Amino acid sequence: MLEYKKEGKRTPIAELGEFGLIEHLTRDIVPVNASTLRGVGDDAAVLDPGQRQVLVSSDMLVEGVHFDLSYTPLKHLGYKSVIVNLSDIYAMCGVPEQVVVSVAVSNRFPVEALEELYQGMKLAGSLYSVDIVGGDTTSSTSGLVISITVVGYVQKGRAVCRNGAKEGDLVVVTGDLGGAYMGLQVLRREKKTWEANPAWQPDLEPYQYVVQRQLRPEARRDIPPLLEALGVRPTAMIDISDGLSSEMLHICHQSGVGVRLYEDKIPKDPQTLTTADEFGLDASTVALSGGEDYELLFTMPLADYDKIKGNPNLTPVGHITAPGSPCRLVLREGSEIDLKAQGWNSFQKEAQE
Amino acid sequence: MLEYKKEGKRTPIAELGEFGLIEHLTRDIVPVNASTLRGVGDDAAVLDPGQRQVLVSSDMLVEGVHFDLSYTPLKHLGYKSVIVNLSDIYAMCGVPEQVVVSVAVSNRFPVEALEELYQGMKLAGSLYSVDIVGGDTTSSTSGLVISITVVGYVQKGRAVCRNGAKEGDLVVVTGDLGGAYMGLQVLRREKKTWEANPAWQPDLEPYQYVVQRQLRPEARRDIPPLLEALGVRPTAMIDISDGLSSEMLHICHQSGVGVRLYEDKIPKDPQTLTTADEFGLDASTVALSGGEDYELLFTMPLADYDKIKGNPNLTPVGHITAPGSPCRLVLREGSEIDLKAQGWNSFQKEAQE
Numbered sequence: 001m002l003e004y005k006k007e008g009k010r011t012p013i014a015e016l017g018e019f020g021l022i023e024h025l026t027r028d029i030v031p032v033n034a035s036t037l038r039g040v041g042d043d044a045a046v047l048d049p050g051q052r053q054v055l056v057s058s059d060m061l062v063e064g065v066h067f068d069l070s071y072t073p074l075k076h077l078g079y080k081s082v083i084v085n086l087s088d089i090y091a092m093c094g095v096p097e098q099v100v101v102s103v104a105v106s107n108r109f110p111v112e113a114l115e116e117l118y119q120g121m122k123l124a125g126s127l128y129s130v131d132i133v134g135g136d137t138t139s140s141t142s143g144l145v146i147s148i149t150v151v152g153y154v155q156k157g158r159a160v161c162r163n164g165a166k167e168g169d170l171v172v173v174t175g176d177l178g179g180a181y182m183g184l185q186v187l188r189r190e191k192k193t194w195e196a197n198p199a200w201q202p203d204l205e206p207y208q209y210v211v212q213r214q215l216r217p218e219a220r221r222d223i224p225p226l227l228e229a230l231g232v233r234p235t236a237m238i239d240i241s242d243g244l245s246s247e248m249l250h251i252c253h254q255s256g257v258g259v260r261l262y263e264d265k266i267p268k269d270p271q272t273l274t275t276a277d278e279f280g281l282d283a284s285t286v287a288l289s290g291g292e293d294y295e296l297l298f299t300m301p302l303a304d305y306d307k308i309k310g311n312p313n314l315t316p317v318g319h320i321t322a323p324g325s326p327c328r329l330v331l332r333e334g335s336e337i338d339l340k341a342q343g344w345n346s347f348q349k350e351a352q353e
Numbered sequence: 354m355l356e357y358k359k360e361g362k363r364t365p366i367a368e369l370g371e372f373g374l375i376e377h378l379t380r381d382i383v384p385v386n387a388s389t390l391r392g393v394g395d396d397a398a399v400l401d402p403g404q405r406q407v408l409v410s411s412d413m414l415v416e417g418v419h420f421d422l423s424y425t426p427l428k429h430l431g432y433k434s435v436i437v438n439l440s441d442i443y444a445m446c447g448v449p450e451q452v453v454v455s456v457a458v459s460n461r462f463p464v465e466a467l468e469e470l471y472q473g474m475k476l477a478g479s480l481y482s483v484d485i486v487g488g489d490t491t492s493s494t495s496g497l498v499i500s501i502t503v504v505g506y507v508q509k510g511r512a513v514c515r516n517g518a519k520e521g522d523l524v525v526v527t528g529d530l531g532g533a534y535m536g537l538q539v540l541r542r543e544k545k546t547w548e549a550n551p552a553w554q555p556d557l558e559p560y561q562y563v564v565q566r567q568l569r570p571e572a573r574r575d576i577p578p579l580l581e582a583l584g585v586r587p588t589a590m591i592d593i594s595d596g597l598s599s600e601m602l603h604i605c606h607q608s609g610v611g612v613r614l615y616e617d618k619i620p621k622d623p624q625t626l627t628t629a630d631e632f633g634l635d636a637s638t639v640a641l642s643g644g645e646d647y648e649l650l651f652t653m654p655l656a657d658y659d660k661i662k663g664n665p666n667l668t669p670v671g672h673i674t675a676p677g678s679p680c681r682l683v684l685r686e687g688s689e690i691d692l693k694a695q696g697w698n699s700f701q702k703e704a705q706e
Contacts, residue, residue, distance in 0.1 A: 037512075038514060041515070042515050042516075043441040043444040043445050043515070043590075043591060043592055044409055044410035044442055044447070044503075044505060044512075045408065045410065046407075046445070046507070046514070047408070047409060048406050048407070048509070049406075049407055053390065053400060053401050053402075054399075054400040054401070054407055055398065055399055055400070056398045056400060056409075056451065056486065056487065056502070056504055057396060057398065057453070058455045058487055059455070059489065060500055062491060062493050062494070062498070064494035065493065066491070088396040088397050089396070091397075092396050092397050092399070094397070098409065100409055100410070100411045101411075102411045102412070104418075133409065134410060134411055136411055136412065136413060138413055138415060138418060139415070139418050140415050141415070141418060141496060142496070143494060145413070145415070145457060145498050147413055147455050147498075149409065149453060150397075161395050162394070162396070163395075237396075254394065254395075
């Protein structure tokens with residue numbers, strides 16, 4: 001398993017100091033977006049939205065709650081911490097162009113560890129054409145905390161919110177679900193084996209897809225332009241960070257409608273199915289409640305169904321029902337149950353229930 | 354000293370869950386700015402900048418590093434966490450209109466504690482006409498971490514950056530310096546006394562001003578319009594969060610110039626002087642290195658000196674020298690020394706030197 005390299009260069013953070021550190025980590029950042037007028041290094045970044053509206057969202061990742069450094073490479077963590085933020089902007093049908101990064105870190109991390117974290121952030125920035133325009137590092141008394149704010153843009157009046165779902169709308173998910181959760185189960189099992197026998201090396205080859213879904217997810221930047229090209233305008237959209245059930249309930253709650261989801265329609269990768277089987281878990285439950293897949297869930301007029309029919313990226317999984325009606329899951333054998341938010345909830349694990 | 358109330362209602366966070374909690378904390382928030390199209394409750398906030406440019410900045414406050422809950426009321430902490438962010442926008446000559454809040458908190462805090470924290474944030478929002486447009490709460494394995502991002506606006510081309518100081522410019526500070534640091538010393542001393550004798554109640558009356566500077570600072574929203582009214586356009590500006598020395602060095606470094614600051618010109622409140630004296634500290638050193646005053650430091654053309662002369666809010670403390678020349682402090686008795694960044698540095702306390 002991983003541990004931050006004991007060999008090689010380990011520069012204490014104090015050697016650079018807070019200002020030296022952020023300069024060191026950010027000096028090779030070159031903005032690529034015309035909207036970035038001034039990036040890292042001032043009291044605030046200066047951005048020019050042109051004629052567009054601005055989207056802003058933040059996500060915080062806390063060591064021991066959202067990630068475990070014993071199996072999470074820092075570069076992947078940096079990458080993922082940017083991706084989970086970009087995902088929120090795509091879920092509004094916007095384009096992310098800037099991120100502002102805050103990192104709290106204890107002195108047990110050398111400068112080189114932060115360099116790896118930033119490498120992952122810069123890689124995500126570079127692959128998604130997003131500028132890092134603000135960076136702040138501070139010390140922490142215990143673990144690592146990463147807080148990222150993303151700024152995105154959308155044509156005036158074109159942001160897709162959670163509150164526009166209408167009775168009769170089709171409910172659609174992108175990609176497949178449950179993989180990230182099964183990847184987490186695999187990593188946790190390998191960690192336990194390794195704790196019992198530190199000489200042991202994990203073989204993650206058979207779990208490559210699900211582990212990658214967990215450690216190095218991608219955001220669906222392709223979906224807003226795809227929908228545009230297909231002539232489909234979502235009525236509501238959200239990204240799936242907490243599991244299909246809880247995201248669906250957010251849309252229904254904010255739109256004031258009900259839903260009927262079909263268990264047998266929920267898209268899952270074959271490796272998610274075999275891994276769930278191996279762990280004795282129900283793959284549908286995993287897909288409904290697992291979270292962290294960063295796929296998109298949206299509603300759209302039923303009349304446009306032909307435009308998405310057969311598209312491998314887009315799977316209809318249900319339909320919106322009348323205002324005030326319940327949110328239901330139709331099971332494989334035909335019976336119906338209430339849809340419950342069992343999404344990953346960072347407080348739940350400490351709950352008394 | 355403070356401890357989160359042992360009596361009264363203590364609702365476990367798990368009882369509300371993550372989504373219930375943020376809804377509970379943010380449901381009474383009503384946006385006041387026309388630029389806030391959609392606030393809390395979606396993947397991202399939707400903002401309309403109109404014809405203006407956008408300013409974005411983040412600050413993270415970590416328990417045990419930036420604040421000590423034994424003497425910091427949660428409401429004050431919430432207030433201050435917003436203020437330190439707004440200050441960054443005023444330092445660009447902009448107007449803050451939105452904040453996005455992320456809070457990581459362990460289960461040792463009941464819901465009521467977070468309500469107090471949010472009360473302080475909402476109060477700052479209300480007094481400064483700033484909307485809270487995004488809120489995220491997550492659990493933490495140890496302390497409380499608050500990360501806030503502020504969005505501000507400025508007329509195109511009117512942002513004042515750190516890199517515009519010119520040779521001959523006047524260096525000006527607002528208000529007075531060193532108070533927040535002396536307030537911190539008083540609070541730390543009272544804490545020690547209280548630890549030795551828990552029955553003892555501190556009398557903070559004689560230190561009211563400096564303690565307030567530490568616990569409940571204000572941001573200088575009045576300065577950008579004041580300068581506008583006086584017809585003064587700063588060439589560079591920064592807010593004083595880390596002490597006058599280190600902020601001055603940021604401006605000089607980014608503008609590629611030197612400076613000569615005069616020790617005897619640095620403005621200090623009488624209570625800062627008497628408290629420093631009581632603690633055996635040099636008040637000038639405190640003002641130069643103390644930090645957390647959230648005053649503004651700016652440079653301006655010497656030709657405009659008459660416009661600010663005698664203004665009690667604005668004190669000239671030195672002048673900018675030629676590109677490449679050193680940054681110097683002229684001491685009271687006339688000798689000169691190099692200006693050093695001894696600003697409060699969250700990593701320094703752990704440094705080996």
